[in-house]
Amino acid sequence: MLNIILPVLIFAALALAVVGAVRRISLWRQGRPSPVSLLAGLAAMPRRYLVDLHHVVGRDSYISNTHVATAGGFVAAAVLAILVHGLQLESRILAWALLAATTSMFVGALFVAKRRVNPPSRLSKGPWMRLPKSLMAFSLAFFLITLPAAGILPHGFGGWVLALLLVALVVWGLGEMFFGMTWGGPMKHAFAGALHLAWHRRAERFGGGRSTGLKPLNLDDPNATLGVEKPADFTWNQLLGFDACVQCGRCEAVCPAFAAGQPLNPKKLIQDMVVGLAGGSDAHYAGSPYPGKPVGEHQGDAHSPIVAREGKALVDAETLWSCTTCRACVEECPMMIEHVDAIVDMRRFLTLERGETPNKGAEVIDNLIATDNPGGFAPTARMNWAADLNLPVLAEVKRTDVLLWLGDGAFDMRNQRTLRAFVKVLRAAGINFAVLGNEERDSGDVARRLGDEATFQSLARRNIATLAKYSFRSIVTCDPHSFHVLKNEYGELGGEYVVHHHTTFIGKLHEDKKLNLRGWKGGKVTYHDPCYLGRYNGEYEAPRAVLRALGIEVAEMERSGFRSRCCGGGGGAPITDIPGKQRIPDMRMEDIRETGAELVAVGCPQCTAMLEGVVEPRPEIRDIAELVADALIEQADAVDATAKKPQVEEALA
Amino acid sequence: MLLSTPRSSADKTAIKVAVLLSVGSHPLTGRGRRAEQDARALEMALALPQADAQLIHAGRLNDESEPALRSYLGMGPQQMTLIQQPKQADVLPALEKHLRQLGPKLILCGSRAEAGEGSGLLPYLLAEKLGWPLISGLAAIESVDGSSATVLQALPRGQRRRLRVKLPALLTIDSAAPVARQSAFGPARRGQLAEVDAPVQMDTEQEGWEVQPARKRPKRLKIIKATSARDRFKAAAAKSEGSGGQVLKDITAAEGADAVLKLLMEEGVLRVSS
Ligand code: SF4
Numbered sequence: 001m002l003n004i005i006l007p008v009l010i011f012a013a014l015a016l017a018v019v020g021a022v023r024r025i026s027l028w029r030q031g032r033p034s035p036v037s038l039l040a041g042l043a044a045m046p047r048r049y050l051v052d053l054h055h056v057v058g059r060d061s062y063i064s065n066t067h068v069a070t071a072g073g074f075v076a077a078a079v080l081a082i083l084v085h086g087l088q089l090e091s092r093i094l095a096w097a098l099l100a101a102t103t104s105m106f107v108g109a110l111f112v113a114k115r116r117v118n119p120p121s122r123l124s125k126g127p128w129m130r131l132p133k134s135l136m137a138f139s140l141a142f143f144l145i146t147l148p149a150a151g152i153l154p155h156g157f158g159g160w161v162l163a164l165l166l167v168a169l170v171v172w173g174l175g176e177m178f179f180g181m182t183w184g185g186p187m188k189h190a191f192a193g194a195l196h197l198a199w200h201r202r203a204e205r206f207g208g209g210r211s212t213g214l215k216p217l218n219l220d221d222p223n224a225t226l227g228v229e230k231p232a233d234f235t236w237n238q239l240l241g242f243d244a245c246v247q248c249g250r251c252e253a254v255c256p257a258f259a260a261g262q263p264l265n266p267k268k269l270i271q272d273m274v275v276g277l278a279g280g281s282d283a284h285y286a287g288s289p290y291p292g293k294p295v296g297e298h299q300g301d302a303h304s305p306i307v308a309r310e311g312k313a314l315v316d317a318e319t320l321w322s323c324t325t326c327r328a329c330v331e332e333c334p335m336m337i338e339h340v341d342a343i344v345d346m347r348r349f350l351t352l353e354r355g356e357t358p359n360k361g362a363e364v365i366d367n368l369i370a371t372d373n374p375g376g377f378a379p380t381a382r383m384n385w386a387a388d389l390n391l392p393v394l395a396e397v398k399r400t401d402v403l404l405w406l407g408d409g410a411f412d413m414r415n416q417r418t419l420r421a422f423v424k425v426l427r428a429a430g431i432n433f434a435v436l437g438n439e440e441r442d443s444g445d446v447a448r449r450l451g452d453e454a455t456f457q458s459l460a461r462r463n464i465a466t467l468a469k470y471s472f473r474s475i476v477t478c479d480p481h482s483f484h485v486l487k488n489e490y491g492e493l494g495g496e497y498v499v500h501h502h503t504t505f506i507g508k509l510h511e512d513k514k515l516n517l518r519g520w521k522g523g524k525v526t527y528h529d530p531c532y533l534g535r536y537n538g539e540y541e542a543p544r545a546v547l548r549a550l551g552i553e554v555a556e557m558e559r560s561g562f563r564s565r566c567c568g569g570g571g572g573a574p575i576t577d578i579p580g581k582q583r584i585p586d587m588r589m590e591d592i593r594e595t596g597a598e599l600v601a602v603g604c605p606q607c608t609a610m611l612e613g614v615v616e617p618r619p620e621i622r623d624i625a626e627l628v629a630d631a632l633i634e635q636a637d638a639v640d641a642t643a644k645k646p647q648v649e650e651a652l653a
Numbered sequence: 654m655l656l657s658t659p660r661s662s663a664d665k666t667a668i669k670v671a672v673l674l675s676v677g678s679h680p681l682t683g684r685g686r687r688a689e690q691d692a693r694a695l696e697m698a699l700a701l702p703q704a705d706a707q708l709i710h711a712g713r714l715n716d717e718s719e720p721a722l723r724s725y726l727g728m729g730p731q732q733m734t735l736i737q738q739p740k741q742a743d744v745l746p747a748l749e750k751h752l753r754q755l756g757p758k759l760i761l762c763g764s765r766a767e768a769g770e771g772s773g774l775l776p777y778l779l780a781e782k783l784g785w786p787l788i789s790g791l792a793a794i795e796s797v798d799g800s801s802a803t804v805l806q807a808l809p810r811g812q813r814r815r816l817r818v819k820l821p822a823l824l825t826i827d828s829a830a831p832v833a834r835q836s837a838f839g840p841a842r843r844g845q846l847a848e849v850d851a852p853v854q855m856d857t858e859q860e861g862w863e864v865q866p867a868r869k870r871p872k873r874l875k876i877i878k879a880t881s882a883r884d885r886f887k888a889a890a891a892k893s894e895g896s897g898g899q900v901l902k903d904i905t906a907a908e909g910a911d912a913v914l915k916l917l918m919e920e921g922v923l924r925v926s927s
């Protein structure tokens with residue numbers, strides 16, 4: 001009897017799964033077009049899954065091993081079950097293989113179940129609590145019904161009662177694993193996840209690459225809606241990406257805004273986008289809500305605005321404005337979902353179409369338009385800090401080796417100390433450098449992250465035109481935000497440069513033995529990785545190498561390197577200033593204090609400002625350039641004294 | 654019932670509000686922008702629930718003025734009327750003609766332009782020509798009905814004066830009014846600039862003028878002898894109060910005029926030719 005029911009059940013489940021898949025795909029196709037190669041993507045998918053995805057999953061070895069056993073077991077079991085029970089192939093070998101696969105899956109399921117006993121708060125509950133049981137049902141059912149085929153038990157063993165019981169288990173297992181996969185059950189992550197890996201918008205991320213620059217917005221068509229107003233305004237593969245979320249909450253666990261009690265939770269945001277693409281309300285969401293916002297009050301569909309002008313829609317604007325664009329969520333997401341892209345896309349609509357950048361946003365944007373800097377300072381005052389330094393200006397010297405990009409920190413008294421320190425280091429090393437001086441403009445970083453792509457592109461284009469007038473080998477900057485934008489975001493507008501962060505540059509100077517440094521005499525030091533240097537550009541080593549060169553042994557914070565916690569200063573967050581329960585820099589200062597450090601070395605004007613904003617007493621904050629400048633042993637009669645001597649004196653003056 | 658029918662229909666008919674908008678100039682960079690006070694005037698019109706705001710600019714459309722004018726459209730309205738006027742034109746007659754045709758109940762504008770002559774006289778001259786009342790330093794429009802408006806006028810030191818004015822009227826706005834909303838790029842570039850021709854009258858007087866950048870005038874320092882922080886704050890926040898003034902009440906217009914004339918002569922504003 002079973003050999004009639006089983007094929008029917010299996011193929012019925014498969015057929016339903018196909019119908020579900022078609023339906024799901026049509027939901028994704030509501031999105032805007034996106035140029036990806038479908039076939040090449042599918043071909044690359046297994047590798048992306050096995051290598052890139054497991055690289056991220058592997059950071060949590062418990063769930064990584066569990067996933068290998070469960071998912072590997074399931075895929076094998078599903079194929080073998082179709083062969084053995086669906087097509088009724090009589091083969092002992094296949095049957096034994098199926099037994100092995102289901103065993104592996106069952107063992108995996110036990111570990112999944114164990115994780116679900118007192119699950120950490122980041123995990124979603126609801127249907128996800130059912131999943132381990134469903135996995136067990138599937139594996140157990142197929143194990144038991146395969147025993148006769150493997151010749152272990154006689155056919156018809158146990159009579160019809162057992163047969164009925166097994167059929168029930170099979171139906172449950174197939175329902176969750178085949179039907180649920182395309183009809184929106186927890187197993188959807190496997191189906192959407194695989195296709196998301198295949199057709200990811202940033203293929204460069206795979207194979208050890210990095211792709212962190214925001215995608216430019218096409219401003220050519222005056223009638224097109226700018227940015228994302230409705231879920232259907234995302235590209236189809238972004239929608240697909242949202243659908244791949246496994247609700248593991250790793251993003252939630254690392255999000256500084258969530259920890260600070262601001263109304264943002266990256267996991268919930270992605271789930272809200274799923275609600276948006278399929279239509280409905282967030283009432284079924286079973287994870288942590290946005291802090292301070294109860295679940296069940298928001299709803300939407302693919303063709304309605306995500307953010308309401310008044311009242312509630314799918315997401316509240318303040319949720320989008322809480323993000324510091326620190327990329328911790330993206331770095332941590334095993335499904336390689338791009339939260340920051342989505343958030344900036346929606347911000348673009350709010351800024352460019354609605355003119356609703358909160359708090360100081362509008363003022364900063366107006367300043368950038370009128371004065372090319374966010375503070376609204378006279379552009380002619382950009383070089384005031386260096387009035388006594390006699391810096392060579394490109395407008396006069398025309399060519400140089402190194403262009404020192406000042407950034408808007410040139411207007412900030414604290415950052416001016418860093419800049420002066422770095423100039424001293426450059427001079428001590430005898431570097432031929434120059435600045436743009438008053439010809440420099442804001443890089444466009446903050447405008448872009450506030451969603452004002454038009455101002456970003458305007459600033460970028462003018463900067464690129466200015467840079468094109470001069471000849472230089474590389475750009476060095478003390479500001480990781482300018483660094484990132486110049487390096488990764490000007491390319492698409494026609495500006496390709498070799499750009500270094502000052503810590504990388506100092507590291508190179510030290511390697512080349514151009515710096516003569518005194519040993520560190522101070523106390524314990526820790527180092528704070530800026531998001532835009534670390535996660536955005538993968539530079540974790542150079543700053544540490546420079547600190548080592550100074551004789552400093554870095555007392556690492558628990559969250560450092562790629563897991564560094566944001567200072568709260570990125571993405572225009574201090575400008576939009578969405579209130580929470582605590583401030584992000586205070587939390588980061590707590591991390592710093594835990595190391596027992598007396599001093600925290602930084603490499604970013606924004607981090608400096610945010611951390612120095614924490615009330616005293618607190619560890620001291622110094623830029624690496626300042627630490628190096630302080631440790632310089634000035635040797636006027638060093639190697640090439642002729643070229644260096646006057647400059648050194650100037651720096652001292 | 655009898656009363657309410659005409660009223661509700663009157664409520665539905667929007668009140669036409671003309672907003673005069675100029676091309677501003679950023680104080681530090683001189684770049685064109687929406688003029689700060691004019692933008693506040695537009696904000697006030699847009700915030701009035703029953704208003705049908707008509708945006709009007711008299712001047713030229715070129716690469717410099719267009720982004721500035723469009724940034725008013727970025728605040729939401731879909732159209733702006735552009736009364737074509739060459740550079741040295743006196744825009745007053747053209748504005749007057751256009752406004753008479755349009756027939757608004759209210760005209761709103763900033764109290765002075767950020768570029769050009771910037772004398773702040775235009776609203777007064779316009780009101781005089783139209784024969785309308787003018788209220789300056791508007792802080793808020795509290796209510797408008799068919800025939801009159803209740804407004805708040807800003808006085809020094811945060812004081813407000815409630816005034817009732819018969820319509821049509823001209824209201825000018827300075828920085829006491831609420832800040833203008835953000836201008837958004839998308840609507841700004843989609844908005845329509847409807848150009849209309851108008852008679853041109855050149856400002857011949859201006860041709861003889863010599864224009865030079867203003868010099869900062871020296872300011873007398875206030876010497877504050879304060880012992881406590883509270884005193885220092887009070888001194889810093891205080892507006893110099895006029896001393897030796899005189900409040901004239903219940904007098905005839907002629908007496909009042911005499912008093913004003915006397916003061917002007919004392920202050921040396923008017924010289925007596927002996
Ligand atoms: S980028 Fe950072 S702040 Fe924004 S959602 Fe992700 S983790 Fe949170």
Ligand code: SF4
Pocket residue numbers: 244245246247248249250251252266267270329332333334335336337
């Ligand atoms: S977005 Fe990524 S990290 Fe966050 S819950 Fe979903 S799968 Fe996990």
